[in-house]
Amino acid sequence: MSLNPLLSLLAASLLLLIGAAVNRRIDFLSRYNIPDPITGGLLFAILAALAASGFGLQLEIDQTLKPTLLLMFFAGIGMCADLRQLRRGGKALALFLMVLFPYILVQNFVGIATAMALDLHPIFGLVAGSITLVGGHGTGAAYAEGFAEVHNLQLVMELSMTVATIGLILGGIIAGPMAQYVISRHKLRAGDTQVAPAAATATEEAISSTGMIAALAGILAAVAAGQALSEYFAGSTLTLPTFLWCMMMGVAIRNLLPFAGLRSDDRAAGLIAGVCLSLFLVMTMMALDLVQVALSAGPFILIVLVQSVFIVLFAIHVCFPLMGRDYEAAVTSAAFIGFCMGSTATAMANMQAIVARYGPAPQSYLIAPLAGAFFIDLMNAFLLTLMLALPFVGG
Numbered sequence: 001m002s003l004n005p006l007l008s009l010l011a012a013s014l015l016l017l018i019g020a021a022v023n024r025r026i027d028f029l030s031r032y033n034i035p036d037p038i039t040g041g042l043l044f045a046i047l048a049a050l051a052a053s054g055f056g057l058q059l060e061i062d063q064t065l066k067p068t069l070l071l072m073f074f075a076g077i078g079m080c081a082d083l084r085q086l087r088r089g090g091k092a093l094a095l096f097l098m099v100l101f102p103y104i105l106v107q108n109f110v111g112i113a114t115a116m117a118l119d120l121h122p123i124f125g126l127v128a129g130s131i132t133l134v135g136g137h138g139t140g141a142a143y144a145e146g147f148a149e150v151h152n153l154q155l156v157m158e159l160s161m162t163v164a165t166i167g168l169i170l171g172g173i174i175a176g177p178m179a180q181y182v183i184s185r186h187k188l189r190a191g192d193t194q195v196a197p198a199a200a201t202a203t204e205e206a207i208s209s210t211g212m213i214a215a216l217a218g219i220l221a222a223v224a225a226g227q228a229l230s231e232y233f234a235g236s237t238l239t240l241p242t243f244l245w246c247m248m249m250g251v252a253i254r255n256l257l258p259f260a261g262l263r264s265d266d267r268a269a270g271l272i273a274g275v276c277l278s279l280f281l282v283m284t285m286m287a288l289d290l291v292q293v294a295l296s297a298g299p300f301i302l303i304v305l306v307q308s309v310f311i312v313l314f315a316i317h318v319c320f321p322l323m324g325r326d327y328e329a330a331v332t333s334a335a336f337i338g339f340c341m342g343s344t345a346t347a348m349a350n351m352q353a354i355v356a357r358y359g360p361a362p363q364s365y366l367i368a369p370l371a372g373a374f375f376i377d378l379m380n381a382f383l384l385t386l387m388l389a390l391p392f393v394g395g
Helices: 005-025 027-031 036-055 066-079 083-117 122-131 136-150 156-185 209-232 242-260 266-286 290-296 298-322 327-341 344-358 362-388
Strands: none
Touching (some): 005 027, 005 036, 005 266, 066 136, 066 209, 083 242, 083 298, 122 156, 122 298, 156 266, 156 298, 156 344, 209 242, 209 266, 242 266, 242 362, 290 298, 327 344, 327 362, 344 362
């Protein structure tokens, strides 16, 4: 049985609602910020596997819309990046980005070394490195499609989704104990600030239909321009993936609009990007071959466990000292683990859990969203492009 594009989109939308309902009712899933499309799509994949093995019933989902949804997500991320906000974070944001940048390299070299030790293709080390752990499900899916076509790597999409999900869970588990260790060891306490910026109660206007249409127009323009630039530069010495072109075009549009006297609603762009990513991910999860994933995931689980050891050591001995060895540094280090093993949501959840127990950390609440909104994705994409150009990795 095959669903046409419209019915496939309807099925994906319904599964998103089901995933959201399940996540709300199961504490473990909500505690570790498992995305709704992962839960909904995985439930579908389980039922599809049971139907295929028990009744011989095959259900195929039309994937026509997936590439466009993915490009719209990355263009939307670019449309949310106000470069003027760099000045708000100041020195602390610059230091945090300086910590994140080298760790992305460390994470990838750890992944590659462990993969090669397990007799796997080096690219699988990147899949179990910053592609999925820093980039998350969206970036993992974007690269997986290219790897499957160019390098003929089997099950790379399924494994990317599996590693991203495992990383998301571990990123929420290991950050708390790490922060508790450094807080207790150094006898740290929260400062005198009583209200974190994230807790402000300023009233915002509702997102208007005009704002949504303007954001959609900007995203579509970024996708069109990104695709055109990708085709134009195809075959050059340093080839950038199409999604990165789209993200950079989104950044350009967002930051050039004020010079033309126009205003962009970042909330509308973020909402559209989130919807596109959710639909893309749920469609991807719906197509998973769970039997093959279960048979192939063992080495990747080992790589992620090795990554967990390295990131805890890096957080304690590099991130925490460089960020100032104080309470704010401990909270920021927990966010660092969330970013590099899961997502911005994981980073914020890690900080929230620590702040609820030990007290407010206003500086951390300022710089973490700024880093996660755009900068970490751009750094990750840039470094991955360089690493894939290395002969022993992408050759």
